[in-house]
Amino acid sequence: MDLIANPSLGFSHALEIKNILFCFVGVLLGTAIGVLPGLGPLATISMLLPLTYALDPISSLIMLAGIYYGAQYGGSTAAILVNLPGESSSVVTAIDGYKMAQQGRAGAALAIAALASVFAGTVSTGVVAAFSPILSNVASSFGSTEYFSLMVLGLVAAVILAHGSLLKAICMVLVGLILGCIGVDASSGSYRFTFGFLELSSGLEFVALAMGMFAFADIISTVAEKTGSGPAIHKITSLWPNKKEFDAAAPAAVRGTLIGSVLGVLPGGGAALASFAAYTLEKRVSREPRKFGNGAVEGVAGPEAANNAAAQTSFIPMLTLGLPSNGVMALMMGAMMINNISPGPQVMTTNPDLFWALIASMWVGNVLLVVLNLPMVGLWVKLITIPYKVLYPAILMFCVVGLYSIQNQTFEIYIAAIFGFVGYLLVRMKCEPAPLLLGFILGPMLEENLRRTLQLSRGDPWIFVTHPISAGILLVALALLLVTVLPQIRNKREEVFSEAE
Amino acid sequence: MNASSQFSRRRFTAVVVAMSVAALAGFSAPAMAQSKYPTRPVTIILPFGTGGVSDIAARLISEKLEDSLGQRFLVDNQPGAGGAVATQKAFKGDKEGYTLLNMGNSATIRRTLMPNQKPDQITDFQPISPVAEFGLVVVASPQSGIESVQDLVKKAKANPGKINIGSVAVGSTQHLSSLLFATVAGIKVEIVTYNSTPELMGAVARGEVDVALEIVSGAMSPIKTKQVKLIATTRSKRSPVYPDTPTVEESGVAPFDVSSWNSYVAPKGVPDQVKQKLNAEIQRIIDQPDIREKMLSFGMEPFHGGPDVVSQRIQADVAKWESVIKASGMPIEQ
Amino acid sequence: MNLLRSPDGQSGLFFTAFGLIVATLALQYPLGTPARMGPGFFPFWLGILLTVTGSLVIVQSLRAESERIAPLEWRSAAIITLAIVISASLLLTAGLLIAIPALVIISAFAGRNVKILPVVITAAVLTAMAYAIFILGLDLRIPLLWGL
Numbered sequence: 001m002d003l004i005a006n007p008s009l010g011f012s013h014a015l016e017i018k019n020i021l022f023c024f025v026g027v028l029l030g031t032a033i034g035v036l037p038g039l040g041p042l043a044t045i046s047m048l049l050p051l052t053y054a055l056d057p058i059s060s061l062i063m064l065a066g067i068y069y070g071a072q073y074g075g076s077t078a079a080i081l082v083n084l085p086g087e088s089s090s091v092v093t094a095i096d097g098y099k100m101a102q103q104g105r106a107g108a109a110l111a112i113a114a115l116a117s118v119f120a121g122t123v124s125t126g127v128v129a130a131f132s133p134i135l136s137n138v139a140s141s142f143g144s145t146e147y148f149s150l151m152v153l154g155l156v157a158a159v160i161l162a163h164g165s166l167l168k169a170i171c172m173v174l175v176g177l178i179l180g181c182i183g184v185d186a187s188s189g190s191y192r193f194t195f196g197f198l199e200l201s202s203g204l205e206f207v208a209l210a211m212g213m214f215a216f217a218d219i220i221s222t223v224a225e226k227t228g229s230g231p232a233i234h235k236i237t238s239l240w241p242n243k244k245e246f247d248a249a250a251p252a253a254v255r256g257t258l259i260g261s262v263l264g265v266l267p268g269g270g271a272a273l274a275s276f277a278a279y280t281l282e283k284r285v286s287r288e289p290r291k292f293g294n295g296a297v298e299g300v301a302g303p304e305a306a307n308n309a310a311a312q313t314s315f316i317p318m319l320t321l322g323l324p325s326n327g328v329m330a331l332m333m334g335a336m337m338i339n340n341i342s343p344g345p346q347v348m349t350t351n352p353d354l355f356w357a358l359i360a361s362m363w364v365g366n367v368l369l370v371v372l373n374l375p376m377v378g379l380w381v382k383l384i385t386i387p388y389k390v391l392y393p394a395i396l397m398f399c400v401v402g403l404y405s406i407q408n409q410t411f412e413i414y415i416a417a418i419f420g421f422v423g424y425l426l427v428r429m430k431c432e433p434a435p436l437l438l439g440f441i442l443g444p445m446l447e448e449n450l451r452r453t454l455q456l457s458r459g460d461p462w463i464f465v466t467h468p469i470s471a472g473i474l475l476v477a478l479a480l481l482l483v484t485v486l487p488q489i490r491n492k493r494e495e496v497f498s499e500a501e
Numbered sequence: 502m503n504a505s506s507q508f509s510r511r512r513f514t515a516v517v518v519a520m521s522v523a524a525l526a527g528f529s530a531p532a533m534a535q536s537k538y539p540t541r542p543v544t545i546i547l548p549f550g551t552g553g554v555s556d557i558a559a560r561l562i563s564e565k566l567e568d569s570l571g572q573r574f575l576v577d578n579q580p581g582a583g584g585a586v587a588t589q590k591a592f593k594g595d596k597e598g599y600t601l602l603n604m605g606n607s608a609t610i611r612r613t614l615m616p617n618q619k620p621d622q623i624t625d626f627q628p629i630s631p632v633a634e635f636g637l638v639v640v641a642s643p644q645s646g647i648e649s650v651q652d653l654v655k656k657a658k659a660n661p662g663k664i665n666i667g668s669v670a671v672g673s674t675q676h677l678s679s680l681l682f683a684t685v686a687g688i689k690v691e692i693v694t695y696n697s698t699p700e701l702m703g704a705v706a707r708g709e710v711d712v713a714l715e716i717v718s719g720a721m722s723p724i725k726t727k728q729v730k731l732i733a734t735t736r737s738k739r740s741p742v743y744p745d746t747p748t749v750e751e752s753g754v755a756p757f758d759v760s761s762w763n764s765y766v767a768p769k770g771v772p773d774q775v776k777q778k779l780n781a782e783i784q785r786i787i788d789q790p791d792i793r794e795k796m797l798s799f800g801m802e803p804f805h806g807g808p809d810v811v812s813q814r815i816q817a818d819v820a821k822w823e824s825v826i827k828a829s830g831m832p833i834e835q
Numbered sequence: 836m837n838l839l840r841s842p843d844g845q846s847g848l849f850f851t852a853f854g855l856i857v858a859t860l861a862l863q864y865p866l867g868t869p870a871r872m873g874p875g876f877f878p879f880w881l882g883i884l885l886t887v888t889g890s891l892v893i894v895q896s897l898r899a900e901s902e903r904i905a906p907l908e909w910r911s912a913a914i915i916t917l918a919i920v921i922s923a924s925l926l927l928t929a930g931l932l933i934a935i936p937a938l939v940i941i942s943a944f945a946g947r948n949v950k951i952l953p954v955v956i957t958a959a960v961l962t963a964m965a966y967a968i969f970i971l972g973l974d975l976r977i978p979l980l981w982g983l
Contacts, residue, residue: 036968039973046550046551046578047551049551050551050560050576140703140706140707141707143704143707143709144704144709165843165892165895167888167891167892167895168843168846168850168892170888171846171850171885171888171889171892174850174854174881174884174885174888175850175853175885177881178853178857178878178881178882178885181877181878181881185864185874186670186671186694186696187671187694187872187874188671188831188865188873188874189614189670189671189672189831190864190874192864192874192878193860193878198585216915216916216919219911219915219945220908220911220912220915220916220945221908221911223908223911223915223945223946224908224910224911224945224946224947226946227946227947227948321703321706321728322699322702322722322723322726322728323699323700323702323703323723324699325699330697330699331550331551334551334553334554334556334557337554337557337799338557340798346725346726388946389943389946389953389957390957392942392946393938393939393942393943393957393958393961394961394964396915396918396919396938396939396942397935397938397939397961397964397965400919400922400923400926400934400935400938401931401935401965401969401975401977404923404926404975404977405969405973405975405977407586408975408976410923410924410926410927413919413920413922413923413926414920414923416919417916417919417920417923418916420915420916420919421912421916424908424912425849426846426849428842428904428905428907429842429843429845429846429849429904430842430843430846431842431846447877448696450872450877451872451876451877452693452694452695454869454870454872455691455693455870455871455872456665456691456693456709456710457870458691458870459868459869459870461869
């Protein structure tokens, strides 16, 4: 009964003209900042938050939420078109999405990303509506031990998603983990590897690292070739995905939605894992894993669906437990508190209109996103047909100003320049940047949870195996690693044997 | 009688006018400008981002200041580098009272932890007005069976080193308060740090740690929903938010009077008149019923007094935290 | 020498060296014990692990007949990096209206067949775009021209 009554209460609010308008403004703004490098949803929402203090809470939350998932969406556009992942979640989209764009399938990649996102958004909105209380129990059963094991699984996934040498991917993950150590160590307060730079005290900026390793490094290695006298690189075959692509993408989007919905619920960094867990899964279940890294459409559909689903379900811990899972959620809690609503399980009963309107608006927002973006695909694709001579200075310009805008300082620009150069050298050595970035994202969480778990167990490492959830996750990680490593070793042996013959 | 009073009032007015004209014409043009303060927008720099309770409070107060002083009071969020970004920016601001900085209790901790940081919020700035004070609460996990501070101390004494106290970042008010609590209570505990208040509250709710000390605002929601159990407040008088909950001192762990606070400071050199005017206005505003009520709903209490109250509080807190830090052997940044 | 010419060999050397440096640097921080990890614990062991896996990459490259590494695009690497660094240093001193043209013009020389006029036009258009989007549209606080 409530399953119908509650959502209809939500829709009655979400479909008010005023709220549709706020939702539209939110997703439009979100898409724009997602596409622009540097500006993230956190910065934008914190800039806009004071303005929303004056709005009624339903409208302001609808708009802020729209910015959040709109940005997740827009981030993939830049990743696909110009190899510029502005959000951690779009790092993996850049791998195959950009390859597709280079093969003239930018339109298909963008359309697949849009459709996978809206599908995931619709399903996960239903998940939030129906299973919030149950899923919040999952979230509260995850402690430091479980998160450590989850991060280990994430690192294994990061290694597997690389398409070259496994050993080099492990090295890149380790380099990423090391870079993640830079800054003030949370557990002791001491400055690590900051070399006297105050700007490094809160760590390296992810956006600077990603821009350097992806966009700048890519420009360095291809600028000579692409501005040569050869023909235009980006031939566009068709704007829309063909049947074969669509058939491959659909099941990937379903799997991605499932993974994303579950991981998004975990407040300690589950959402960060969603997109590349999905990528790894797609690569594992695929009959042609070699396609991955060379423009596999599943490599776009799965992660995009997972990422969007996780963005929706990451509202669950805030709405049901009052525990925000990331900075954006914490800001949204601020927006609720200013209106005298204390977030937590009681929101569903004390402010059912707000709770259900927010959920209904997520679905409305997803529909608006597709309506907004599908017609834009043609326009976006045109963007990369402009001569590279004009395109790469434009990318540089957006990156430089975007990097400055993160903290209103030029430090991040220098960091990105350094990592552009280093990233180019690494790419030249056939080392992929994605595992490094994923190691960088997971590193601080890995260390935190490892340190805390061992402190709580007074140094006993068996705790990771005696906790059942943790043991289960570690077992999955081990299995994943084995099924990836064993065939490689066997292939090596076969090569050796065939040479000997 | 009537006529004479009329006359004297007129004469009085004339004298005042004459005096003002003299003042205008002659000796102190700057004094004149000061009494007209503010003649242009004022910026209040906050060392944290938007959305937190201190940000909301600063915005509520600046709105009221705009109403009463007739100029814009802009709130400028400058988070980053533990407040250094905001301090830097405020230090470069003007010294006529048009640049204010929100100084928090954490500056008194940094005084010891990072003694060489320049500019320094304590030595390079002067207090204008205290604004808000917020106590901490001691919360226990439902699984721990701890119902009071007495329970906690008893349990910790029976099992030395077995009790886990959760806290946020090393060097935070919460962390140092946990250390101080253990010292005063004479117990041996393990202090486990978390990255954020929500993570910490989740850990208490789950029973990963037994108790935690947290600023009231961060713990209000989990207390309300009974995910964590409130066992004490940390000031020497009872908290207006939780008047039925005993203080730590009442529970037998004394002396223990800990709270966090916000004050407005400005780069040194602000004229006395401006300082007094701002102080009086801010003090009036934090006692207005609507502001008071809103602040209390975030767990903040109005912090009364002149600029000297801030100076005294800084001195007291620097001394308090210095002894805690030195005793704990935390690394000091040279 | 095979080692220096193959991508595997070079990267193996890089990883091993980087791992050693990190492990050494981490020793300046207290290592602590597993139950009470110090700030040096995690980076130290990461450095050691990287040294070990890096050496494995070297071993692998010696055993396998591997491809030769692509030629170093030193010209584009130097020019692009320099363009970014110079525009960053100009952004707050000379302002956005100088930094962006400098970025576009310097970086143009990383390409082939550079013609001055199109470069200048590109610079002008992109500067106008930067102004429109970031200053007018997003109201970012960036000095425009010498601190204005």
